[in-house]
Amino acid sequence: MVARCSGDSWEDASGVAAQAIAIRERAAQLARADAEAWEKALTALRGAVTGEGDTARRSFDLEQKLERAAAVPLEIGELGADAAALAALAGELGDAAYRADAAAAAALAAGGARAVAHLVEVNLGVRKGDERLARARASEQAATDAAERVLESIR
Amino acid sequence: MNQLSTLTDAELVQRCRAGDSDAWGELVERYSRYVYAICVRGFRLSEEDADDVFQDVFTRAFMRLETLRDDSALRPWIAQLTRRRCLDAISGGGREQPIDETSTEVGTAGMEEIDEAFAVREAIATLSDACQEILDRFFAQDQSYRTISDELDIPAGTIASRIARCLRKLRDELEGRNDASEGSRD
Numbered sequence: 001m002v003a004r005c006s007g008d009s010w011e012d013a014s015g016v017a018a019q020a021i022a023i024r025e026r027a028a029q030l031a032r033a034d035a036e037a038w039e040k041a042l043t044a045l046r047g048a049v050t051g052e053g054d055t056a057r058r059s060f061d062l063e064q065k066l067e068r069a070a071a072v073p074l075e076i077g078e079l080g081a082d083a084a085a086l087a088a089l090a091g092e093l094g095d096a097a098y099r100a101d102a103a104a105a106a107a108l109a110a111g112g113a114r115a116v117a118h119l120v121e122v123n124l125g126v127r128k129g130d131e132r133l134a135r136a137r138a139s140e141q142a143a144t145d146a147a148e149r150v151l152e153s154i155r
Numbered sequence: 156m157n158q159l160s161t162l163t164d165a166e167l168v169q170r171c172r173a174g175d176s177d178a179w180g181e182l183v184e185r186y187s188r189y190v191y192a193i194c195v196r197g198f199r200l201s202e203e204d205a206d207d208v209f210q211d212v213f214t215r216a217f218m219r220l221e222t223l224r225d226d227s228a229l230r231p232w233i234a235q236l237t238r239r240r241c242l243d244a245i246s247g248g249g250r251e252q253p254i255d256e257t258s259t260e261v262g263t264a265g266m267e268e269i270d271e272a273f274a275v276r277e278a279i280a281t282l283s284d285a286c287q288e289i290l291d292r293f294f295a296q297d298q299s300y301r302t303i304s305d306e307l308d309i310p311a312g313t314i315a316s317r318i319a320r321c322l323r324k325l326r327d328e329l330e331g332r333n334d335a336s337e338g339s340r341d
Contacts, residue, residue, distance in 0.1 A: 014326065015319030019293070026297055078299035082315075085300055089315050142301070142311070 002105070004099040010093050016086060028084050034072040039101040041069035044151060046091035070132055073116045077139035080113030084143035103154050105106035113143035160185075165226035168255075178301075183213055183274050189230070192269045198241040205305060208240045215240075230273075234266070270328070278328040286321035291317055 003010070003017040010016075044065040084106045091102030117136040121125055159167070159181040167185070170178035174237035191214050215236055223232050279287055288307070290296040293314075304311035 012316065012323055015322035016315065018322055019315060019318055022294055058330035075299075078301055082300045085312070086315050089319075139301070 002087070002094045002102045007051035009095055013094065016090055016094075019086055020067070020090075023079060023086065027076070027079055027083075030072060030076050034076060036067075037069045037072050041065040042148075051094040053150070057064070070120060073120055074132055075137050076137075077113045077116035077120075077136045077143075079107045080116065081139040082112065083109035084146035088146040088150040091153060099154050103147070103150045106150045108141075110140075110143035113140045116140070156178075157181075163227065164229040168220065168223060168229055169228040179217070182216075186230070186233050189269070190233065193234060193237045193266070194241055194274070197266055197269055198245065200241060202245045208237065208244055211240050212237050233293075262289050272296055274329065275325075278325055281328055282321060282324055285294075286324060289314070289318055290321050290325070 003013045003020060037060075044058075044062040048062050085100045086124040087106035087109060091099045091106065094102060113136075117133070117140040121133055159170075159178060162170070162178075164185075167178055167182055170183055183310070187209070191205060191207055194200045194208050195202075200208065212233065216233060223229065229252070277289065279341075282290070289303060292303050295299075298306075300311050300314040303309065305315050
């Protein structure tokens with residue numbers, strides 16, 4: 001929205017708006033993929049608890065499903081970092097009248113990336129030093145830094 | 156990018172007429188996706204039928220290239236050949252059938268979209284390799300800024316603005332084409 005409203009004063013505004021649309025569409029796809037992956041992981045977990053069928057196969061299946069359930073949130077976290085970076089860019093170069101909107105968008109995106117990092121740590125039971133947790137934390141940090149930059153500019 | 160890929164359609168047609176087999180290969184390469192898109196997205200042909208149409212279109216194009224009146228009108232000519240062969244495939248005949256208005260409308264429903272996609276693709280091909288790469292990674296491969304940054308060794312904080320600049324160049328290229336085609340109609 002900030003980029004779309006800044007078309008007269010910012011020659012790259014439409015290029016930023018196009019990226020925002022791509023990120024929004026990707027987020028919707030990832031949200032659906034996340035729900036699906038989580039549902040499959042839960043089913044596999046239930047199967048592991050009830051103990052039906054071959055144990056080794058069940059264990060392998062569960063591992064695969066949990067891996068997938070972890071992979072999608074990580075992508076969502078990176079997308080949150082991208083959204084925050086784009087919002088920060090719009091806040092910096094777009095029409096100043098919409099800077100507060102850009103800051104709000106960046107803060108929301110950073111919140112999303114933070115939530116992902118938290119869920120990766122808690123729900124997936126990963127430990128400190130796990131590469132996936134490091135990735136989630138890196139996305140959280142990048143998103144937070146971007147949001148801080150644009151929030152600082154309106155204080 | 157090879158030398159032939161920079162030729163205009165008219166130049167390519169002239170080389171094909173002169174018997175340059177590499178030019179013919181470039182023509183097929185340039186239009187293979189286009190023909191296939193018309194078959195599959197425009198006419199919803201099965202993969203098998205689309206393959207048959209694909210073969211036939213380029214065979215006919217090769218045989219009839221001499222009949223193309225305006226060398227720069229290669230794309231609409233190939234589109235017309237493809238549409239006719241798709242209609243033949245739908246009607247189940249191997250021979251060309253008279254074109255029925257209704258089926259033409261059905262088949263051309265997606266033509267504008269296909270033409271637009273190919274115009275964008277052609278315009279992208281005129282951009283620098285760096286722009287093509289970064290646009291492809293972000294929009295086609297759905298890569299995050301971080302992944303693009305890591306793989307291309309570009310600072311992450313500059314990715315969004317680089318993409319925006321490349322999109323501006325792409326828009327300028329497309330607007331230039333539209334202006335030229337509107338001017339040529341006057």
